[in-house]
Amino acid sequence: MATLASGEASKRIVTLDIIRGIAVMGIFSVNITAFAMIEAAYFNPPAYGGAEGANLALWVVNLIFIDGKMRSLFSMLFGASMLLVIQRAEAKGQSPEKLHFSRMAVLFTIGWLHYHLVWWGDILKDYAIIGCIAYFFRDKPVRPLLIFASLFYLLGMLFFGGLIYQIVEWDHAAHAPGATQGAIREWNEFASFMYPTAAEISKDLALHRGPWTGIALHWLLVKPFSWVQGTIMFGPETLGLMLFGMAGYKSGFLTGNWANRRYARWALVGLILGAAASVAVAYADIQSKFYVPVVFGGFVVALAPFRVLMAAGYAALIVLLTRNLGQLALRFAAVGRCAFTNYLGTSLIATFVFYGWGLGYYGYAERWEAWLLVPPVWVLMLLWSKPWLERFHYGPLEWMWRSLARGRAQPFRRRGPAETVSS
Template identity: 55%
Template sequence: MNSITSGERIATLDVIRGVAVMGIFSVNVIDFAMIQPAYFNPAAYGGHTGASLLVWALNMLFIDGKMRALFSMLFGASMLLVIERAEASGRGGWATHWRRMLVLLGFGLLHYFFVWKGDILTLYAVSGLVVFLFRRKEPRKLVVAGGIFVILSMALLGAFAVSVWQSDLAAHAPGATAAQIKQWNESGGFWYPSAARIERDRLLYSGDWWSLVVDNLRGWGSLVGNLIGGSIETIGLMLIGMAAYKSGLLTGKWSDPAYRRLALWGIGVGLLGHALLVYGDIASRFYSPLIMGGFLAAMSPFRIVQALGYAALLALVVRRGRSRLLPRLQAVGQTAFSNYLGTSLVATFVFYGWGLGLYGDLSRWQAWLLAPLVWAVMLTWSKPWLERFNYGPLEWAWRSLSRGKLQPMRRGPAVAAAPAG
């Protein structure tokens, strides 16, 4: 398989994106299946022994955070690719970009309020508007700028983790005041939900669809907070992705030895850091300041280099082109938008009350079993669809709305695959 197909698709980008969107569901499925603190803290709900502990540990070592980082970097790379092609065709880079981000924001808001509030599209749309300002920077400057944003995010999240730790110490010190105890109960309550909170959460998500929508609308402030807090690291990751695109890392242009070195060191260093975190979390019995400070802050550089290591490894695999799975992974990557939102519809149907109503009823490992089933669906439908149509369903809607006119959907007998954007 060549890096660039006859239709100007960059196969390396598509394959990496396909792997990333599949990997993301491996961890998101827990957030669909049970109370949100369980996503970060397996001791909060869903089981943290036996098979459930193994599922958590393997996800933490290989998937959690790494695939989101990779997906964010790919978004930055693809965004730059679309801008370059728009400018080359005379359509205007900024006009094309802001319309795409505005439409993406609309999809994200609909997804957040009416399907699942774990949405990442709103974050990408807002972050993408900022990242546009850096599009002409050379790779080295993009890496520096991205690193600054990542370090700033680490500092803010680390400071918050320290404040939670200090709140714990103050609340459990001799002579602790009622205010100090209340503060710890409020901050620590997220990580260690009470039985009453778990039951309220279960009743909400096991109820009717409209009650969930109303709850999401009432909690709009959480969306704003997520955008403010999450955009800092996301901007940094997108900038690094733009640098990786310009340098040829994500387009299959590096030499084999360079890819092998990055794969070896990136994955190796990332695994080492996350192995230490897994050990620390288990040894501390999942102590909340360590969970937060370790995963959200300290692991940031480790997950970035591990994600880049995965990108290098996949670039080598694409270059070899010997696996029959590659065309299917590429198709999943080309339809990543449809696959991402599709997983939300499938998972909410399986777990929420408007569907099968399994929310809160399964252990972590049992809930995770939905992931390989969804992967199989992704790999099954994406390629045959693209053999008949130019775009995935939602990719077509995004492109049509962004351009203000319906795009040709059905593939003609001699029409090549259309480029992304």
């Protein structure tokens, strides 16, 4: 018997928690660059943080195995968990619509505060908005869910494909003989995102090495709606991923109900194809000297279908490796049950380490040096989550989200012993 510290152990689907826990840990591995240095460094190593040796190797490893894959997996798990909450509300005779939109409203508020007051890379507000749309697909069977998911995902790819075409046009127009000032300006406005000037870098460093008030005011007053563009641009992809997750839940794929051989096939095909495509994109990026259309197009268009395949492959592999619910698997499950707290907690830890209101290492560490913060934070997630859940029903922020969404304080402190699940 393996202990599962949960006030709702008999009702929870532990597989979802385990996959979610691993996904939120993986996301921090790639987000660390966006915490530690200028935004352009995330996509373009030569922009900042080092593009040779260990720095380049780390970027390549993250691109092949983690970047985009864990976010895709996390988005799929959000769709699956959202459907689970809706179904439980219906089973209890509650209004699923009222509960769902209340949860999304609270999530958006927390995400908005996270974005403006803590870190610009927030995804919670985006999940809240897209989650409101995904609600209307809740009753669809598996096959229609997969069809709609594929269509929305394809729509996102087509949008970005058109954008890449436009970027190439801007490039050619700006560098053609006799290029107009307007053409040059259009190219420079986009290229500055990937190739920031020394003045732009200095401005960014000064902002993030300064006091918290300066950073907060920048996002509150200077760029209060800059997140809207990203939400719209990545909306179709995110919706597609959530619907894939809902289909994965209904089909039993994400809940561990398939046979081992079937999971093994998905893991083998998904991981091999996804990794091979990622290797090809990494090679193309390096060979092109990180040319904007190649880097951007490779990541958001060429790798898009392979990210889904690899995310599914990871999910299948995780199910296979955690069948017996050993102690390590239960540690990951606890991280997943506290994913909301762990996700926001990483923002607080990383911004404290790098931003000026904390230790102030922003822009000083190379890429590999910044990543050294990742393993200790992983260990911290694994250490605190399970003991906490042995004493409390929910993670602290999970409890807050649940209480605010339901309009009353939920049970928090555990009074009885932890329930058990057969291993």
